[in-house]
Amino acid sequence: MHSQSEQQPAPADSRHENLSALIDGELSDAMARIAITQLGHNPADRARLGEYLAIGDAMRGLDARHDGFSARVMAALENQPVLLAPVPKKRESRPTLWLAAATAAAITWVVWQSNPRDDLAVPLASVQQTAPQFDEASPYLAAHQDFAQAVISTQEMRFTKASLEIRP
Amino acid sequence: MTQRRARMPAGMLAGCLALSVPGVQAADPLPPQEAAALLQRMSDAARRVAYEGVFVMQHGASMQTLSIINRPVGTAKESRLAAMDGIEREIRCSETGSVSRIMEGGQIKLEKRLNSRYFPDLLPPNAATLTSWYHVKPGERARVAGLDCRQIEVSPKDEFRWGYVLCAEQGTGLPLKAMMVNAAGQPLMQYAFAEIRIGGLPRVESRGLSKTGQTDWTMPPAPAAMRPIMLETVSVRNLPPGFSRITAVKRQLPNKPGEVEHWVFSDGLTHISLFLEPALQPFESIRGQSKQGMINMVKRQVGAMQATILGDAPWPAIEAIAMGLEARGDTADR
Missing domain, CATH: 2.50.20.10 (Lipoprotein localisation LolA/LolB/LppX)
Known part of the structure; x- marks a missing residue:
């Protein structure tokens, strides 16, 4: 029953089916939300999701270095707010090994924005997240004005979280 | 004339x-x-x-x-x-x-x-x-x-x-x-x-x-707020084509206590600043962009240092410099 699956971790096979359904957009909004939340707590499932997305990318002939959809989805999941058990996020739990092993690694930025631009939007993660504040940016902007062409205040800047990811 | x-x-x-x-x-x-x-x-x-x-x-x-x-x-x-x-x-x-x-x-x-x-x-x-x-x-x-x-x-x-x-x-x-x-x-x-x-x-x-009431051309005495950097804690592995470092000083920033290192990279027309200071605690990287996209910036940790890179330059230039930073003797990226 669905009510039981919300209370206890579902069996591995069931979870994997859910992942496929999630990727294919076959889950209801409520079930998708639950699946995303569970992904936030389960590094193994996140790694499997990464594999599924990579396989999907490969089947569609997409180059992950340019498309970056999978990596953005994974980054978005990394930034999932912890709703039930607010514990610090462990960096070593990042599901990037499968990517690093693929080819020679290149490091790039993967960005999740609370107010995403179209080209950075991650359709899967619809949970709103508070934009990071960088109020202390003002002195740097002021100091750079020795060279800058315009005077920019912190209020004119939009800040987003950024994380380092290794992608093939 | x-x-x-x-x-x-x-x-x-x-x-x-x-x-x-x-x-x-x-x-x-x-x-x-x-x-x-x-x-x-x-x-x-x-x-x-x-x-x-x-x-x-x-x-x-x-x-x-x-x-x-x-x-x-x-x-x-x-x-x-x-x-x-x-x-x-x-x-x-x-x-x-x-x-x-x-x-x-x-x-x-x-x-x-x-x-x-x-x-x-x-x-x-x-x-x-x-x-x-x-x-x-x-x-x-x-x-x-x-x-x-x-x-x-x-x-x-x-x-x-x-x-x-x-x-x-x-x-x-x-x-x-x-x-x-x-x-x-x-x-x-x-x-x-x-x-x-x-x-x-x-x-x-x-x-x-x-x-x-001052109308002369005499340069006013400048405050001695800048001095050379004696020991560099961060190196730049590579720069965007044509860019070189044109300035590196220790200075105070407006409305900010203490000194930071201010490096400037330029191709002659585009200028990108790098500010370095000790990271007081681990932090997550933050990217910033002005509304029109003209100014891009990023704050990241490099070893024990906080690096803030910003300039009137497209994001790839800021990213290239940010990703090329290495702590001397410690190449761990965050």
């Missing part, structure tokens, strides 16, 4: 700026030698020509009017810029450096500046080298502040810098207008003279900071 004086009402100029069409009907790129000569002529004019005028700077919804007086002194220049609206602010540049004087609460605050080039002196003294990184295309004739000028498109050859559309005065090559554009040709910011007099001996009276 023959004096030319022209004036355009500021309101009309603002309208022209707002209605500027990004695309310039430019011809094919000039051969490198001709391109270098053209850029060098514009660069030299900004320093070697005496001029006095008022220009408008527009960025997004904001607009500022500044007066400028420039006169050549030997191979160098002396210039004075004064903001004509907002906070009373004046910048003086000479061979010995650049100092800003800001009126705050009836007191004059002096700040030494690292850069002595401002519009119309945007091109570096060795402007010919820019042809390695920018295409130069002559455009149509235009008219700015009542003077005839030729549009010059300076477009980047790669993704690491913004482009410019300049309008060089016919007689001297002095840029009367400069527009920074993105890869799509959309304007990010623009300068344009509203009034200018070229030639003669510019009057030396200060338009700004009228309460000070």
Whole structure:
């Protein structure tokens, strides 16, 4: 029953089916939300999701270095707010090994924005997240004005979280 | 030298700026030698020509009017810029450096500046080298502040810098207008003279900071707020093509306690700052972008240091520098 699956971790096979359904957009909004939340707590499932997305990318002939959809989805999941058990996020739990092993690694930025631009939007993660504040940016902007062409205040800047990811 | 004086009402100029069409009907790129000569002529004019005028700077919804007086002194220049609206602010540049004087609460605050080039002196003294990184295309004739000028498109050859559309005065090559554009040709910011007099001996009276009564050209004593860096804790593995480090000092930043290292990388036209200071605690990287996308910045941790990289440059340039940072003796990235 669905009510039981919300209370206890579902069996591995069931979870994997859910992942496929999630990727294919076959889950209801409520079930998708639950699946995303569970992904936030389960590094193994996140790694499997990464594999599924990579396989999907490969089947569609997409180059992950340019498309970056999978990596953005994974980054978005990394930034999932912890709703039930607010514990610090462990960096070593990042599901990037499968990517690093693929080819020679290149490091790039993967960005999740609370107010995403179209080209950075991650359709899967619809949970709103508070934009990071960088109020202390003002002195740097002021100091750079020795060279800058315009005077920019912190209020004119939009800040987003950024994380380092290794992608093939 | 023959004096030319022209004036355009500021309101009309603002309208022209707002209605500027990004695309310039430019011809094919000039051969490198001709391109270098053209850029060098514009660069030299900004320093070697005496001029006095008022220009408008527009960025997004904001607009500022500044007066400028420039006169050549030997191979160098002396210039004075004064903001004509907002906070009373004046910048003086000479061979010995650049100092800003800001009126705050009836007191004059002096700040030494690292850069002595401002519009119309945007091109570096060795402007010919820019042809390695920018295409130069002559455009149509235009008219700015009542003077005839030729549009010059300076477009980047790669993704690491913004482009410019300049309008060089016919007689001297002095840029009367400069527009920074993105890869799509959309304007990010623009300068344009509203009034200018070229030639003669510019009057030396200060338009700004009228309460000070100081009208001489003497460079005010600069506060000793900068000193060289003795031991570098971070190295830069690689830089975008054409960029090199032009400055590295320890300095205090406005409204921030303590000192930080301020490095500046430039290709001669684009400038990117790197600020380094000890990281007080681990933190997540943050990326910032101005509304029009002109300024990009990122804060990240490099070993035990906090690195803040920002500049009037596209994101790939900021990213390249940020990703090329390594802590000396500790290459762990975060």
